[in-house]
Amino acid sequence: xxxxxxxxxxxxxxxxxxxxxxxxxxxxxxxxxxxxxxxxxxxxxxxxxxxxxxxxxxxxxxxxxxxxxxxxxxxxxxxxxxxxxxxxxxxxxxxxxxxxxxxxxxxxxxxxxxxxxxxxxxxxxxxxxxxxxxxxxxxxxxxxxxxxxxxxxxxxxxxxxxxxxxxxxxxxxxxxx
Numbered sequence: 001x002x003x004x005x006x007x008x009x010x011x012x013x014x015x016x017x018x019x020x021x022x023x024x025x026x027x028x029x030x031x032x033x034x035x036x037x038x039x040x041x042x043x044x045x046x047x048x049x050x051x052x053x054x055x056x057x058x059x060x061x062x063x064x065x066x067x068x069x070x071x072x073x074x075x076x077x078x079x080x081x082x083x084x085x086x087x088x089x090x091x092x093x094x095x096x097x098x099x100x101x102x103x104x105x106x107x108x109x110x111x112x113x114x115x116x117x118x119x120x121x122x123x124x125x126x127x128x129x130x131x132x133x134x135x136x137x138x139x140x141x142x143x144x145x146x147x148x149x150x151x152x153x154x155x156x157x158x159x160x161x162x163x164x165x166x167x168x169x170x171x172x173x174x175x176x177x
Contacts, residue, residue, distance in 0.1 A: 002068050005162030010150040017146055018063070021056035028052055054127035058108055061140040062147075067168035079138070079169070079176040086119040094164070097121045101143050101160045111139040113176060138175045139167065 003011065028049045035042040073080050073090070080090060087093035093111075100121045101109045107125040114120065115134035124130035141163055148159030 003066060003166055004068075005151075005165060006066075006159075007151050010148075013150060014059075014142075014146060015063075018056065018059040021052050021059060024052040025049070025056050050128035051126070054131075058124075058127055058140055059142070061137055062108075062142045065139055065168055065171050066163075066166045067171075068166075070166055071169060073167075073169040073172075077169070077173055079173045082113075082117070082119055082176065093119075093121070097139075097141075098157075098160050098164070101141055102157060103143075106144045109141040109143060110135075110137050111172075112136060113138055136175065138172050 002008070028045055032042070032045050032049065035045055083090055083093045087096060097109060097111060100123055103123050105125060107123055107130075108127075110122050110124060112120055112122055112132060112135035114132065119138070120132075120135075122130070122132060122135075141160070143156060143160075148156055152159045152162075
């Protein structure tokens with residue numbers, strides 16, 4: 001895989017976890033087709049589906065926005081301009097994104113675009129809780145322990161610095177548009 005700052009061991013562990021979300025999403029989807037509505041079993045499957053599905057999708061977005069060959073976000077890009085409009089400067093956005101990533105607890109940091117075009121950095125603590133309904137995820141950073149503890153121990157801020165250097169801005173520009 002060869003990502004600078006994130007070892008293959010950590011990525012393989014992370015991909016194994018992701019595979020579990022995919023397996024469980026498919027399994028629950030199949031079970032829901034067979035379950036009787038309005039039973040405790042059906043209700044639990046419905047609740048659990050959101051957890052597994054969102055865990056799967058969040059990881060897909062996370063892996064997709066990383067690259068071996070990172071480039072800077074061009075200042076003339078639509079995303080860069082929108083970041084400046086919404087945060088005052090790229091540096092202000094970056095500081096806010098990193099700060100959001102240091103919130104104590106497990107979760108995700110997501111740069112989202114709302115229905116009206118506003119960009120906001122949000123914290124999602126659980127896969128299935130905290131999402132803004134009208135939002136499009138632009139950048140997704142996993143800050144659950146499995147994303148960094150193998151390589152960085154408890155030094156989450158060091159992981160965040162490495163993550164920022166691996167962002168595939170071309171992918172983010174496409175998501176933004």
